[in-house]
Amino acid sequence: MATILLATDGSEYARKAAEQAIDIAEERAATLHVICVVDKRRFDEPALSSAELETIYAEDHASINVAEVTAMADERAVTVAGDTRHGIPHEVILDYADEVDADCIVIGEHGNHEEHFSGVGRKVTDLADRDVMIVEANAA
Template identity: 75%
Template structure:
């Protein structure tokens, strides 16, 4: 069975990429894995400091972002598994793609990360031989 990996950050651009990834998975009868990476450059591990609340918020946002994609698939014939991780987004995405043996990686053109997903998509493309699909940021009609 083919495997698609969707990288999300919960932004509107990522939702558009999620819809496209679900369509691709459905057409190909593929499993869909979704990951949201808490960028360790912006949010370190929680500690007793003022950054703790921001890190906790980022972790919660990552979990909600993954759950949103799982909910989007409820009425489709696509099996979705999700995960959240800490790290540098493009590095974690490439590592996770290897773990799940993804055939295709889908990312949105822009996102909420400090480094736009176009940058993440470019970095992912440079670091993997897997097919990388960057979904263009076109506003919904």
Template identity: 70%
Template sequence: MGSILLATDGSEYARRAATRAIELAEERDATLHVICVVDERRFGDPALSSAELATIYAEDHATITVDEVTRMAEASDVDVEGDTQHGLPHEIILDYADEVDADLIVVGEHGDHEEHFSGVGREITESAVCEVVVVDGGT
């Protein structure tokens, strides 16, 4: 049994990537690990400000996103584990892939924060030591 990591941000591209990751986990009899990273460049740890509310919203969104994919995977009888973390997305995703010994990382082509996520996908593709699948908008 292998391990697949889905990096998600809740965008439409990420939902397509989730569907593909679940299919791959079924085909490979693999455990699906799902991570959503709250980007510290956008959502740091401010003290009692409107930015703090945005950070809380981002954290809630990350949790909801991981829970949604977890429910999708469980409905397909795929073993699934989810996590949310703060940091630089590509660094956290690559570290998490190492931690769970991922054979494959699945990401969407673009994300909610396109200027960041497209760079994230590129960084992951260039730096990962395992296979990477980038799911485009037409998949």
């Protein structure tokens, strides 16, 4: 069975990429894996502090993003598996793609984390040994 991996961060770009990924998964009768990465460069595992609250918020945000894509796919004949992880986004995405043996990685052209996430699609494309689809915000 085919496997599609969607990397999401909850941005409008990621939602557009989710729509494309769901379409592809439905067309190919593929399982859609969804990953949202909490960037450890910004949100680590701190001791009790205000940074801990930011990390908890980032983890909750990641879970919500995965749940949102799952809900989008509920109306379609698409099986969805989702996960959230801590790490450097492009590294986690590529590792997860290997774990699930993804045929294709789908990612939005920009993300919410401008200084950290905007280059993720480029890095994934440069380093991936599989197809990568960068979805533009104005994609139909």
